[in-house]
Amino acid sequence: MIDTALRHEFEAALGADAVLTDPLQLRTYECDGLTGFREVPALVLLPRTTEEVAAAVSLCAKAGLPFVARGAGTGLSGGAVPVAQGVVISLARMRQVVEFDPDDRRMVLQPGVTNAEISKIAAPEGLYYAPDPSSQVVCTIGGNVAENSGGAHCVKYGFTVHHVTALRVVLPDGSIVTFGGDAPESAGPDLRGLFIGSEGTLGIATEITVRLLRIPQAVRTLVADFSTVEAAGEAVSGIMASGIVPAAVEMLDSLAIEACEAAVNAGYSLDATAALVVELDGMEEECDEQFERVVALCREKGTTNIRIADDAAERARIWQGRKAAFAAVGRISPDYFVQDGVVPRTRLSEALGRIAEMSRTEGLRVANVFHAGDGNLHPLVLFDEQAGEAERAEELSGRIAEMCVELGGSLSGEHGIGLDKACSMPKMFGETDLAVMQQLRRSFDPAQLANPGKVLPTPRLCGEKPGRFRPHPLEAAGVIERW
Amino acid sequence: MTEESQALREDVPGGPENRPGPGSGSDGSPSRVRPTSLAETAAALETAAAEQQSLLFTGAGTALDWGAPVTRTDLVVETGGLDRLISHAAEDWTVGVEAGMPLARLQEQLAPAGQWLPVDAPTAKAGATLGGLLAGGDVGPRRLKYGGLSDLVIGATLVLADGTVVRTGGDVIKNVAGYDLAKLMAGSFGAFGMVARLNLRVHPLPESTTTLALAALDAGQALTAARAVMRSPLEPVAVEWDGERLLIRFHGTEDSTAARGRLGAELPELAGARVLDADEEEPAWEAHAAKIAGEEGDTVLRAATRPARLPALHAKLQELAEGSGVRAAIVSGIAQGLHTVVLRGGEAEGHAAALTAWRQAVHESDGSVTLRRRREGVDARAESWGPAPATTPLLRSLKQQFDPDDRCAPGRFAPWF
Numbered sequence: 001m002i003d004t005a006l007r008h009e010f011e012a013a014l015g016a017d018a019v020l021t022d023p024l025q026l027r028t029y030e031c032d033g034l035t036g037f038r039e040v041p042a043l044v045l046l047p048r049t050t051e052e053v054a055a056a057v058s059l060c061a062k063a064g065l066p067f068v069a070r071g072a073g074t075g076l077s078g079g080a081v082p083v084a085q086g087v088v089i090s091l092a093r094m095r096q097v098v099e100f101d102p103d104d105r106r107m108v109l110q111p112g113v114t115n116a117e118i119s120k121i122a123a124p125e126g127l128y129y130a131p132d133p134s135s136q137v138v139c140t141i142g143g144n145v146a147e148n149s150g151g152a153h154c155v156k157y158g159f160t161v162h163h164v165t166a167l168r169v170v171l172p173d174g175s176i177v178t179f180g181g182d183a184p185e186s187a188g189p190d191l192r193g194l195f196i197g198s199e200g201t202l203g204i205a206t207e208i209t210v211r212l213l214r215i216p217q218a219v220r221t222l223v224a225d226f227s228t229v230e231a232a233g234e235a236v237s238g239i240m241a242s243g244i245v246p247a248a249v250e251m252l253d254s255l256a257i258e259a260c261e262a263a264v265n266a267g268y269s270l271d272a273t274a275a276l277v278v279e280l281d282g283m284e285e286e287c288d289e290q291f292e293r294v295v296a297l298c299r300e301k302g303t304t305n306i307r308i309a310d311d312a313a314e315r316a317r318i319w320q321g322r323k324a325a326f327a328a329v330g331r332i333s334p335d336y337f338v339q340d341g342v343v344p345r346t347r348l349s350e351a352l353g354r355i356a357e358m359s360r361t362e363g364l365r366v367a368n369v370f371h372a373g374d375g376n377l378h379p380l381v382l383f384d385e386q387a388g389e390a391e392r393a394e395e396l397s398g399r400i401a402e403m404c405v406e407l408g409g410s411l412s413g414e415h416g417i418g419l420d421k422a423c424s425m426p427k428m429f430g431e432t433d434l435a436v437m438q439q440l441r442r443s444f445d446p447a448q449l450a451n452p453g454k455v456l457p458t459p460r461l462c463g464e465k466p467g468r469f470r471p472h473p474l475e476a477a478g479v480i481e482r483w
Numbered sequence: 484m485t486e487e488s489q490a491l492r493e494d495v496p497g498g499p500e501n502r503p504g505p506g507s508g509s510d511g512s513p514s515r516v517r518p519t520s521l522a523e524t525a526a527a528l529e530t531a532a533a534e535q536q537s538l539l540f541t542g543a544g545t546a547l548d549w550g551a552p553v554t555r556t557d558l559v560v561e562t563g564g565l566d567r568l569i570s571h572a573a574e575d576w577t578v579g580v581e582a583g584m585p586l587a588r589l590q591e592q593l594a595p596a597g598q599w600l601p602v603d604a605p606t607a608k609a610g611a612t613l614g615g616l617l618a619g620g621d622v623g624p625r626r627l628k629y630g631g632l633s634d635l636v637i638g639a640t641l642v643l644a645d646g647t648v649v650r651t652g653g654d655v656i657k658n659v660a661g662y663d664l665a666k667l668m669a670g671s672f673g674a675f676g677m678v679a680r681l682n683l684r685v686h687p688l689p690e691s692t693t694t695l696a697l698a699a700l701d702a703g704q705a706l707t708a709a710r711a712v713m714r715s716p717l718e719p720v721a722v723e724w725d726g727e728r729l730l731i732r733f734h735g736t737e738d739s740t741a742a743r744g745r746l747g748a749e750l751p752e753l754a755g756a757r758v759l760d761a762d763e764e765e766p767a768w769e770a771h772a773a774k775i776a777g778e779e780g781d782t783v784l785r786a787a788t789r790p791a792r793l794p795a796l797h798a799k800l801q802e803l804a805e806g807s808g809v810r811a812a813i814v815s816g817i818a819q820g821l822h823t824v825v826l827r828g829g830e831a832e833g834h835a836a837a838l839t840a841w842r843q844a845v846h847e848s849d850g851s852v853t854l855r856r857r858r859e860g861v862d863a864r865a866e867s868w869g870p871a872p873a874t875t876p877l878l879r880s881l882k883q884q885f886d887p888d889d890r891c892a893p894g895r896f897a898p899w900f
Contacts, residue, residue, distance in 0.1 A: 183787035183820035193666030217716035286739035
């Protein structure tokens with residue numbers, strides 16, 4: 001329990017309006033996008049500045065209170081789930097754009113600025129911020145830093161770590177440091193790179209410097225239908241072997257297409273077994289030339305239909321369909337789990353075959369939507385809780401992630417480990433690897449107060465079972481999408 | 484995978500010739516060990532730990548004197564015996580290599596598959612290895628488009644001071660599981676352990692390349708031209724200024740590079756620029772790399788600042804050099820704010836004075852400086868790293884966790900840690 005004296009100290013440091021104690025208010029912070037895990041925090045703090053975050057963290061450190069930083073709470077791995085009797089430090093009030101320098105193509109942001117807002121502000125100068133997680137309208141840059149967020153365009157543009165040059169960070173002892181600098185490298189070990197993707201366990205980023213890219217001159221997008229998943233896979237291989245670096249290559253299987261069409265009617269062919277979305281961007285001449293080659297490659301691999309987006313509106317429609325996939329599955333199934341795993345791209349067909357086999361054995365449908373260019377799968381396990389299928393579905397989903405590791409891949413391509421997969425980490429890493437990661441964590445946080453229980457397995461945690469996926473309230477309200 | 488590191492440590496095939504001797508040689512020079520496998524590396528480091536030997540990891544040795552001087556070395560661990568290509572999944576765009584593999588040789592091995600690692604570090608010509616390049620942080624002009632080596636590392640196997648073998652990352656190009664320990668190695672100069680293996684993301688070789696050159700003696704003019712190119716749709720892969728001219732490189736299809744060169748030369752800010760002939764292009768970039776590398780007797784600094792700071796810092800450098808009786812040249816990755824400064828001629832006192840004062844100017848511009856090679860006598864007269872940053876306690880804490888006895892390159896980051 002947090003005693004009154006400590007609460008007063010928080011209030012003195014941040015102002016009474018920045019300290020939430022009302023149980024009803026606290027409940028709104030009990031989970032993130034992975035709604036199966038819930039824990040009501042003892043206190044929620046709403047700092048406005050780096051100094052206030054530092055004051056809050058210092059008080060937590062002094063009192064030995066665990067704290068969890070939180071952005072928009074759209075994460076899908078339970079990374080922002082509060083700790084029992086702990087504090088949530090919400091960065092929701094830190095929404096200022098500190099600086100925008102179009103000449104040096106950079107922006108300095110407080111962590112609560114949303115991903116989409118960055119590109120929106122940069123657009124009049126012909127610039128944009130490349131990482132584009134599907135929740136980009138609501139998810140924050142602070143959360144993106146914590147998760148090393150990606151999106152659909154990673155195969156060409158990389159992840160958050162490739163686009164953030166500096167971080168102002170409040171360490172778990174309350175001290176304020178800067179990692180990185182104004183240029184993409186700086187003197188000494190790369191603490192910036194180490195921090196990005198650490199899921200809130202090494203401190204709290206309170207100021208983020210991002211680099212901006214010029215908006216590509218041309219963008220070309222197509223949807224190619226195939227009568228088998230294998231043929232679609234071969235088309236992907238052909239494109240990736242052609243010397244072209246596509247901006248995005250996405251695949252949907254028939255079940256995912258069915259769901260998308262039911263939800264948003266984006267014009268995907270219901271009779272296709274697999275649909276590929278391929279996007280190229282860059283200088284106009286080159287983009288057009290390469291696009292022709294992609295079209296030819298799809299034909300060579302037996303596409304049954306090619307739909308080319310003629311304009312931005314048509315492109316947006318294609319992407320709307322693709323991005324709606326997760327939520328759309330709700331149209332064809334009462335309940336579902338979202339999985340995130342990676343396999344080497346050349347083993348996609350094998351992975352899909354194994355998923356199909358597991359699906360048949362369990363008698364549960366699995367829809368597949370994924371980033372085919374980098375092998376990042378998002379299988380959606382469909383089930384009916386009323387019919388008592390939840391437990392089997394959850395097991396199946398977990399087995400799929402672990403199968404990805406068996407095929408030489410990873411437990412997570414972009415959703416993070418969080419609380420959800422911490423117990424699966426031993427499938428991917430050895431005991432020594434995990435022990436060294438723990439050492440790293442101790443270097444930053446000897447008292448283990450920053451987001452404890454996330455990323456690395458603990459005996460207490462791994463004796464428990466995760467809950468099933470439920471749509472995030474914002475998602476249910478149609479404010480966000482996931483994919 | 485899980486058992487790999489365990490198994491490797493139990494199976495130590497290295498003969499006695501691969502074990503370090505008991506302390507330094509009788510003449511005071513350090514012992515040397517050249518392991519040829521991960522297991523031998525781990526065994527050598529375990530033995531060294533038992534003997535409390537201080538360690539210096541070296542690949543081709545191209546960056547061995549960068550940073551602060553190492554104060555004690557009992558055992559030099561050479562990675563030259565760890566130079567194999569472990570796997571190349573061309574279709575997956577990934578390659579696994581031992582860290583002693585020279586970058587230039589990796590490029591040769593990737594080329595038949597139409598691929599390359601888009602790293603053009605200037606030290607590659609002198610044989611720099613992938614492990615050394617990661618630890619030393621050397622990157623080349625094309626970082627602008629492709630990122631540095633560290634950005635292309637998707638997984639790594641490290642050997643810590645006590646012989647612990649640890650894996651981080653994975654084999655796939657997209658992966659966020661666990662902490663990325665390879666980042667701790669990036670720019671660490673071997674102070675936290677040794678890089679033994681790397682998994683890397685490779686790219687398709689560009690079909691075609693072309694370079695525009697513009698005479699530009701003035702930093703302000705160069706910056707204006709660089710910004711114009713960056714604002715254009717031409718997507719350059721490198722924009723470099725060497726104090727005399729601006730070099731702008733483009734990659735792409737045959738037609739597109741021709742178009743890029745032509746359109747670039749038409750930009751008003753680039754009036755007078757010309758596309759280099761095919762036989763001029765590579766020599767121009769080789770000469771550029773040589774300028775960055777410097778020569779024996781030079782002092783070389785690497786600075787990172789906001790690009791806009793270049794004109795003022797360039798003027799300051801010339802003023803300081805003149806006052807110190809040395810010649811100063813700057814080679815700037817002008818679109819990124821990454822500058823290499825070469826001090827030449829004069830005396831060590833002049834090098835030390837110019838280094839110290841210019842570094843202070845960079846720090847006042849919120850930039851950072853790494854001292855690379857230096858003229859003999861500079862170390863006695865100038866600090867290698869300058870004032871300790873706010874991250875110093877954290878760096879010390881990391882050092883304490885990863886190398887509690889301070890045996891990995893002791894002194895490398897003095898006085899920070």
